[in-house]
Amino acid sequence: MTANGWFQIAFFLLLILAVTKPMGVFMARVFNREKTFMDPVLRPLERLLYRVTGVDENHEMRWTEYAVSMLLFSVVSMLVLYVMERAQAFLPFNPQKLGGVAPALAFNTAASFTTNTNWQNYSGETTMSYFTQMAGLAYHNFASAAVGIAIAIAFIRGIARREMETIGNFWVDLVRSCLWVLLPFCIVGALALVSQGVVQNLKPYDTVKLIEPQHVPKVDANGKPVLSPDGKPVMDTVTEQTIAQGPVASQEIIIEWGTNGGGFFNANSAHPFENPTPLSNLIELFCIFAVSSGLTYTLGRMTGSPRHGWAVWAAMAILFLVGVSVTYWSEARGNPLLAAGVNQHVSALQSGGNMEGKEVRFGIANTALWATVTTDASCGAINGWHDSFTPLGGMVPLVNIMLSEVIFGGVGAGMYGMLIYIVLAVFIAGLMVGRTPEYLGKKIEAYDVKMAMLVVLVFPLVILGFSAISAVEGFGTSSILNSGPHGLSEILYAFTSQAGNNGSAFGGLTTNTLWYNTAGGITMLAGRFLMILPMLAIAGNLARKRYVPPSLGTFPVTTPLFTALLIGVILIVGALTFFPALSLGPILEHLLMSAGKTF
Amino acid sequence: MELSRLGRGSEDMQDILWVAVTIAFFAIAIAYVRFCDWVK
Secondary structure: OOHHHHHHHHHHHHHHHHHHHHHHHHHHHHHOOOOOOOHHHHHHHHHHHHHHHOOOOOOOOOHHHHHHHHHHHHHHHHHHHHHHHHOHHHOOOOOOOOOOOOHHHHHHHHHHHHOOOOOOOOOHHHHOOHHHHHHHHHHHHHHHHHHHHHHHHHHHHHHHOOOOOOOOOHHHHHHHHHHHHHHHHHHHHHHHHHHHOOOEOOOOOEEEEEEEEEEEEOEOOOOOEOEOOOOOEOEEEEEEEEEOOOEHHHHHHHHHHOOOOOOOOOOHHHOOOOOOOHHHHHHHHHHHHHHHHHHHHHHHHHOOOHHHHHHHHHHHHHHHHHHHHHHHHHHHHOOOOOOOOOOOOOOOOOOOOOOOOEOOOOHHHHHHHHHHHHHHOOOOOOOEOHHHOOHHHHHHHHHHHHOOOOOOOOOOHHHHHHHHHHHHHHHHHHHHHOOOOEEOOEEOOHHHHHHHHHHHHHHHHHHHHHHHHHHHOHHHHOOEOOOOHHHHHHHHHHHHHHHOOOOOOOOOEOOOOHHHHHHHHHHHHHHHHHHHHHHHHHHHHHHHOOOOOOOOOOOOOOOHHHHHHHHHHHHHHHHHHHHHHHHHOHHHHHHHHHOOOOO | OHHHHHHHHHHHHHHHHHHHHHHHHHHHHHHHHHHHHHOO
């Protein structure tokens, strides 16, 4: 670890702190329909959209209508993407003449992008045409992010409103999210990325001659090595390289700003055309956290309690700092089992530590920072390979997702996930003092806690259920490429990432199979929608309640004690649920590595 | 020719299956909305 590395992490957090209030105020104004500086341009466009689609922007919805509208929007979007993938061979902007995506993969990808997961069982540059990337995947990057923000705002309204049956209009919230919160920042951000060298074109891929021909083992159509009659691998001589390109910058920015994560290229933000420089790296990192951080201030402002918003922000920041510190320490420490002569110390000539799977231009600190940020935020984009992290270093991203990604979290998803933990924390605090739990003037009653438990239970059910099946059945274990506890970690990470709508992976699991495409698709849909629906039920119930002024027995939600209780609830719920699985995966792997055992 | 026609037919059936699975999931989700409203 170096002072420079810590400085970069601290600088990043300070940037996020600086943007929280302005972003939060802006979003509060947007969703309260107050004036903003973008209104002269966007308001006419918004009114035109409502006129064309027949939406009455003054119509308010009960939570059930809000939820059903969201579901109908999502199912149509998902089916359109599925058809687009299957038919892409017949659609324009396909200079590489890529064929239709296979049905099971198309289903998994459609579920993935609809749920803001962007889990990719494919390599983008060899599977998806430019048309699918732009009109299908990039559309969903905006749409799914807008849905997440809309749900979070609906929940906040439920807390803020008093004795009202409605929580807003889904279509208005969706449109405002897209037009005010996503598009303008993405236009500016895309240009910033282009300035750094991120490609943006519609050219076919270039083929270039290699300076030095490469001799590589020949593989068959299934990727298996071809062997000669005497059992030796047949070698191939490669004299050319295909340079993939495309409309990358316009997709890259929404991948981060909307916490989507699905890279244009297989190497994601480790690819030099997606993330060429340390500055592009910082821009992309900043984009991942900016909206989620701002929503904490939006929460405080819309509920009339800015200090509460900061208390929530503090809980997130503390958990973030703990995670990034452990990851940085573990990766900087390096691999203790490397031979004694291998120099893993940091110097002017090398980053030191465990550089496997990492880009030299980013080094240990920025890769550890990115891994923490992307798994805190339900983004899933990567600038280094998580599968190559040390056991403890790789455990932190896994635990971040297991905590339901509420450490800033995905756009909207982090906020409404955190609000569930707040409900639980307030409930527990109320029980401890023998008073009816109250949250910002609303009594937390049996129905609210029932719904909160439905949210909390779905998550581990899909993760542990599907992981268990995959770990014992042949159709699951045949995909594992790493033996020992790391193989289990790969399965666990896959389902955790999909349930948490993150999308990152430990790369050693072959998941483009019928089982993993099916189970993964269902996991992503359940992890998104079956958690959102009880949350909206809570929002609707809170909006109907009478405001109760705080009394002596009210547990304040603006103090460090509340922040500490909130952190405790998050850790205890996460730990109790997932510690057994973690102890068989990354913890065991770390202990075995320390004992000198490898697989 | 026969095999490729079989392949296309099989893929058509798979398309119908995946569309059906998708619609079924969202139908269950809408029913879940009703359940959460009813359980109050």
